[in-house]
Amino acid sequence: MHLPINRREQILNAAEELLRRYGFEKTNIVDVAKALGLSHTAVYKYFPTKLAVQEAVAARWLTRITQPLADIAASPSGAEQTLRRWLTVLVDLKRRKAREDFELFQVYHALAESAESAVAHHVEQLTRQLAQIIEHGVESGEFRVRDSRQAAQAVFNATVCFHHPHFVSKCDSQQPTEADCRRVLDLLIGGLMAGSV
Numbered sequence: 104m105h106l107p108i109n110r111r112e113q114i115l116n117a118a119e120e121l122l123r124r125y126g127f128e129k130t131n132i133v134d135v136a137k138a139l140g141l142s143h144t145a146v147y148k149y150f151p152t153k154l155a156v157q158e159a160v161a162a163r164w165l166t167r168i169t170q171p172l173a174d175i176a177a178s179p180s181g182a183e184q185t186l187r188r189w190l191t192v193l194v195d196l197k198r199r200k201a202r203e204d205f206e207l208f209q210v211y212h213a214l215a216e217s218a219e220s221a222v223a224h225h226v227e228q229l230t231r232q233l234a235q236i237i238e239h240g241v242e243s244g245e246f247r248v249r250d251s252r253q254a255a256q257a258v259f260n261a262t263v264c265f266h267h268p269h270f271v272s273k274c275d276s277q278q279p280t281e282a283d284c285r286r287v288l289d290l291l292i293g294g295l296m297a298g299s300v
Contacts, residue, residue, distance in 0.1 A: 111149050113139060115163055118156050127213040132156065158221050164211050165225040168196050169232070176232035182240025183292055189236060190262060190288055193229070194281075197266045212268040230255050237295065247298030258291050 117138040121130045132153055136143040150156040175189045201208045233255035240246030248254040265284045 111159075114146055114149055114156065115160055118160050122157075122160065122210045127157070127210050161211060162221040162224070165221060168193070169225060169228045171196070172229065172232055176235045182236055182243060182245045183296075185239070186233075186236050186258075186292065186295075187288060189232065190265070190284070194265045194284055197268065201268075208268070226259070230259050233258050240295065246295040248295055249298070254295060258295075261287060261291055 114135060118130065118135045121134050121138060125134070130153075132146050132150070133143050135156065136146045139146075146156075150159065172189055172193055175185060175192060178185050178188075180188075200211075230252075234251045237246055237248060237254050237258070238251040241248060241251060246254075262284070264279050265287075
């Protein structure tokens with residue numbers, strides 16, 4: 104039995120559809136309310152400003168990325184294998200979203216640029232997941248690092264060109280390839296095994 108979608112989710116669904124159609128600048132609370140057959144004051148009960156709606160839409164989109172990655176990070180598999188899988192899935196998720204719905208991906212990129220708290224939370228979650236994987240590797244003897252959190256930050260920074268929306272949205276010959284990603288990951292894993300951080 105499916106429970107009905109709550110009002111907040113209905114508002115976010117409508118906002119997402121309008122953002123896809125009209126873009127970041129042209130979507131406002133009145134449009135969202137109209138799409139749902141509500142008064143704009145009904146929407147304001149859930150989201151006090153246009154920015155609040157946009158941040159909630161951005162946060163929901165970012166959660167769709169972090170959730171499957173959290174499941175991978177918690178995997179009991181070996182740390183090296185888990186780290187490779189985690190990064191591969193992260194890159195694939197971002198690139199697939201850019202490929203399958205480019206207009207909405209561009210809107211989300213713009214939203215993420217303005218929704219600083221949502222982005223900071225997203226990056227914090229990703230870094231925490233990486234630290235979890237690395238800590239597992241330290242405990243199992245695969246990795247030899249003193250500070251899992253610093254190592255996670257280094258891995259995140261070193262791979263950002265493969266998964267940041269700014270780079271993912273570029274469809275040109277300068278875009279890093281999967282082979283580039285594997286080579287960088289080989290170097291990072293070698294460093295984690297050697298205990299360089």
